[in-house]
Amino acid sequence: LFFGCHITMEIWKLLIQDCDIQWSPRSWLDTINWAACNLKGKNLNKIISRLAFSVAIYCIWIEQNNHIFSKEFKDKETIMCSMRNMIRGWLTKLRDIPCSMVNQGLKTTRMLADTIFDR
Numbered sequence: 001l002f003f004g005c006h007i008t009m010e011i012w013k014l015l016i017q018d019c020d021i022q023w024s025p026r027s028w029l030d031t032i033n034w035a036a037c038n039l040k041g042k043n044l045n046k047i048i049s050r051l052a053f054s055v056a057i058y059c060i061w062i063e064q065n066n067h068i069f070s071k072e073f074k075d076k077e078t079i080m081c082s083m084r085n086m087i088r089g090w091l092t093k094l095r096d097i098p099c100s101m102v103n104q105g106l107k108t109t110r111m112l113a114d115t116i117f118d119r
Helices: 006-018 028-038 044-070 076-091 101-109
Strands: none
Touching: 006 044, 006 076, 028 044, 044 076, 044 101
16 A cells, blocks of 8 residues: 555655665565565665665655645655655764775765764
8 A cells, every 4th residue: 555656656766766775666565574674784775775764654654644634745856855855864863883885985975974983
């Protein structure tokens, strides 16, 4: 049901593209199982993926409720902008990330502060 809506699926596909998440369309239950198995770990890519997954669920749930109960509609670009800002906000609060080459590259790509790394 969650990804049964074509707009919801489009938003999720845009987000996984933004965050470089390797995922293919699945049922909701398969998606939850996939996330539980594949988004574990403390490397920055896994953290970004978990954040993206959580933010997507939260924002889409809020938008669906607004649509059903308040008759408010936002276009997918507005929803994506909100989700990107929310993820970025959470990323600025990260600390104690292992300072590996991969994480350094992601820090640079995502324009994050050096303070995210453990010392």
